[in-house]
Amino acid sequence: MPVFWLILIVLGLAAVGYIIGRQRALASAGGDSRHLHSLPSYYGSNVSIKVMVPAFFLMIVWLLAQPFVIEGRVSGMIPESEIREGSSASLLMAEVRRASEGLENAVAGGFMTDEEARNARADLSDVTQRLKDAGQVVTNTITQPILKAAQAHRAMVKSSNLYMSIAVIAIAVAGVFWGLAGAKADFRARNVVERSIRWLLVAAASIAILTTIGIVLSLIFNTVEFFRLYPASQFFFNPTWLPSFGGGIDADGNPLSKLGIIPLLWGTLYISLIALAVAVPIGLFAAIFLSEYAGPKTRAIAKPMLEVLAGIPTIVYGLFALLTVGPLLIGVFGDDGLGWMQAGTAVMTAGLVMGIMLIPFVSSLSDDIINAVPQAMRDGSYGLGATKSETIKQVVLPAALPGIVGAILLAASRAIGETMIVVLGAGAAARLSLNPFEAMTTVTAKIVSQLTGDADFASPEALVAFALGMTLFIITLGLNVFALYIVRKYREQYD
Amino acid sequence: MYDVHTHRAETNVDDIKISANDVQVYYGDTHAIKDVSIEIEAKCVTAFIGPSGCGKSTFLRCLNRMNDTIDICRVEGQILLDEEDIYDKRVDPVQLRAKVGMVFQKPNPFPKSIYDNIAYGPRIHGLANSKADLDVIVEKSLRRGAIWDEVKDRLHAPGTGLSGGQQQRLCIARAVATEPEVLLMDEPCSALDPIATAQVEELIDELRQDYSVVIVTHSMQQAARVSQKTAFFHLGNLVEFGETGKIFTNPEDPRTESYITGRIG
Numbered sequence A: 001m002p003v004f005w006l007i008l009i010v011l012g013l014a015a016v017g018y019i020i021g022r023q024r025a026l027a028s029a030g031g032d033s034r035h036l037h038s039l040p041s042y043y044g045s046n047v048s049i050k051v052m053v054p055a056f057f058l059m060i061v062w063l064l065a066q067p068f069v070i071e072g073r074v075s076g077m078i079p080e081s082e083i084r085e086g087s088s089a090s091l092l093m094a095e096v097r098r099a100s101e102g103l104e105n106a107v108a109g110g111f112m113t114d115e116e117a118r119n120a121r122a123d124l125s126d127v128t129q130r131l132k133d134a135g136q137v138v139t140n141t142i143t144q145p146i147l148k149a150a151q152a153h154r155a156m157v158k159s160s161n162l163y164m165s166i167a168v169i170a171i172a173v174a175g176v177f178w179g180l181a182g183a184k185a186d187f188r189a190r191n192v193v194e195r196s197i198r199w200l201l202v203a204a205a206s207i208a209i210l211t212t213i214g215i216v217l218s219l220i221f222n223t224v225e226f227f228r229l230y231p232a233s234q235f236f237f238n239p240t241w242l243p244s245f246g247g248g249i250d251a252d253g254n255p256l257s258k259l260g261i262i263p264l265l266w267g268t269l270y271i272s273l274i275a276l277a278v279a280v281p282i283g284l285f286a287a288i289f290l291s292e293y294a295g296p297k298t299r300a301i302a303k304p305m306l307e308v309l310a311g312i313p314t315i316v317y318g319l320f321a322l323l324t325v326g327p328l329l330i331g332v333f334g335d336d337g338l339g340w341m342q343a344g345t346a347v348m349t350a351g352l353v354m355g356i357m358l359i360p361f362v363s364s365l366s367d368d369i370i371n372a373v374p375q376a377m378r379d380g381s382y383g384l385g386a387t388k389s390e391t392i393k394q395v396v397l398p399a400a401l402p403g404i405v406g407a408i409l410l411a412a413s414r415a416i417g418e419t420m421i422v423v424l425g426a427g428a429a430a431r432l433s434l435n436p437f438e439a440m441t442t443v444t445a446k447i448v449s450q451l452t453g454d455a456d457f458a459s460p461e462a463l464v465a466f467a468l469g470m471t472l473f474i475i476t477l478g479l480n481v482f483a484l485y486i487v488r489k490y491r492e493q494y495d
Numbered sequence B: 001m002y003d004v005h006t007h008r009a010e011t012n013v014d015d016i017k018i019s020a021n022d023v024q025v026y027y028g029d030t031h032a033i034k035d036v037s038i039e040i041e042a043k044c045v046t047a048f049i050g051p052s053g054c055g056k057s058t059f060l061r062c063l064n065r066m067n068d069t070i071d072i073c074r075v076e077g078q079i080l081l082d083e084e085d086i087y088d089k090r091v092d093p094v095q096l097r098a099k100v101g102m103v104f105q106k107p108n109p110f111p112k113s114i115y116d117n118i119a120y121g122p123r124i125h126g127l128a129n130s131k132a133d134l135d136v137i138v139e140k141s142l143r144r145g146a147i148w149d150e151v152k153d154r155l156h157a158p159g160t161g162l163s164g165g166q167q168q169r170l171c172i173a174r175a176v177a178t179e180p181e182v183l184l185m186d187e188p189c190s191a192l193d194p195i196a197t198a199q200v201e202e203l204i205d206e207l208r209q210d211y212s213v214v215i216v217t218h219s220m221q222q223a224a225r226v227s228q229k230t231a232f233f234h235l236g237n238l239v240e241f242g243e244t245g246k247i248f249t250n251p252e253d254p255r256t257e258s259y260i261t262g263r264i265g
């Protein structure tokens, strides 16, 4: 039975349980809900919860465990000799799985009868041909043991699914009776429901936290793995980035790939610096205009317009950099103009466009912070005969400064993590140079290029992406923590 | 209502610092001040009394155009300072506020050091030629604000770190540091203990030698102690204005009498 139907059945049982539970509870109170401990709907929900929670829990555990159990048993059927040179048991297993799914789909599509799919002495080439006719992806190398294993695999999956359906439905039905046992006037259904809701929220929160921990752990493990294959001193201190895709070791025993992070970090910092040099003054001035000078009408129009900038996907900014800003800069600084710039992709191009992207980020956060400065503070300054700009410069901005610094740091950590604009706007050359009109690249752009293409995921050339990611993660985490610390410290002043 | 003419007859016109005629103030559609005409004398302390929400602060803020900072606030009528209309287009509210200083109902020290709080006004108006000058002004102002002894050892600590009452005295010191001709004080003593209150009242008395002071207060005793003239506001109207002694002993309007004896407000 497909899982989809199983889910519908459980939901159906839950709905029926809800209605019956509600009615029974009402009936036990003689039809007067005032004699019930809880509102009638709580009795219904109590039944539904007792139907759904155990049934779905069993289903999830079963579906998670099933592949491990089945593959463990099937793998015993494949002789060692089947594992060819350059292959591995896990690759072979993947082939078995593919063949098993192919058989299932071919039967479902009517290209094969169930008998044929199970036939142990089936002709190999015939089966392969039929699978291909059915549009299933098969390699040419289905061998006898693989076919056998696939047939066993398919049989086990089918029976396992059947057992699961029976078990889940049985548990759901049992849940109905368990829940109905509580459909009595003095049962504290509300407390049960409240507690379940609490656990639901706890579960949601823990999933969010556990995923974060999982991501960080996978980063850490892969980074450690990288440093086992590649010397850390080379990674941190080698000033060149020149991966050789074959990998390998030179005569002195040093790796051929030069995976120094310095030029990438330099590119990242240089581009971020230009971006902030654009975004901070413009964003800050825009924020001051919006919060101090603009009338309510201007503000109502200008603020959302600025924030629209924040909603533009970064790939669009990337295109803007590649197709508009790059050629524009070439026109001024290129060979026809000042002669400083060779190609449209350069640190300057990416930095300018990234700066534009960050403007709403800086302005909208700063605007909120400037607005949080109490009006009494401004009144105090005006009351002493200060002008508007004196008040802003000497009272409002100093009061808002910690918050503004926090906003700038958050913007900086976005700049450091930005990828698309760099890929399209800054070029791909890892270079240590001071000239902002040269192409350079950043950590994020190199992570992309190391993992795209057919890289071997166990090689240092691919694993370096995790070490780069980890470095970035630590830098941005540090910046964010610092920013939050400053923002929070500032908040304490007025609350 | 109080008759302005009898009052004008007994004082010299030169002594009138601020003269308001038919002032109306609206907050959006709310009519907060209705037809108020009043004359505030130089070298005199004028007290504004009245129940909460009657418009004392609003009227006070008209006198140095602080209401300009509230978008929805509209002021009509005429207010003359030294015979010049302060709502005239040619008048710069910034210069006006340098002449007519203000202490607010809630203490609002700047997030700067105590020293810089006081030095703020003198600096923007260029009152000090040297650091030594400024030091003198700061010390003198803090002494007049009755807070010098408490803060003299921590002039460079933040002003926001002081207690509420200390902050209020800091704000008073900050306002007198710019040497205004008129000082508007909105309940300056509401957060102060009796000792500090007495010191502030002493300051007000001292300021009267050179300046006009207008003080809003909820304390009848305070109004009676420090002021020479008292104005009673009720629901946006100026009900009665006259010599303090007369208002408290022999009020003309029954509303004034009920307020003073504690029946309204």
Ligand SMILES: Nc1ncnc2c1ncn2[C@@H]1O[C@H](COP(=O)(O)OP(=O)(O)OP(=O)(O)O)[C@@H](O)[C@H]1O
Binding pocket: B027, B030, B032, B050, B051, B052, B053, B054, B055, B056, B057, B058, B059, B070, B105
């Ligand atoms: N910024 C504002 N916007 C709208 N209405 C206001 C504003 N400030 C004051 N008002 C209204 O104007 C009226 C007078 O207020 P005001 O602050 O002048 O009273 P007050 O006499 O100073 O009272 P209190 O003794 O409580 O300080 C009140 O009804 C108040 O609601």
Ligand SMILES: [Mg+2]
Binding pocket: B056, B057, B058, B105, B186
């Ligand atoms: Mg008030």
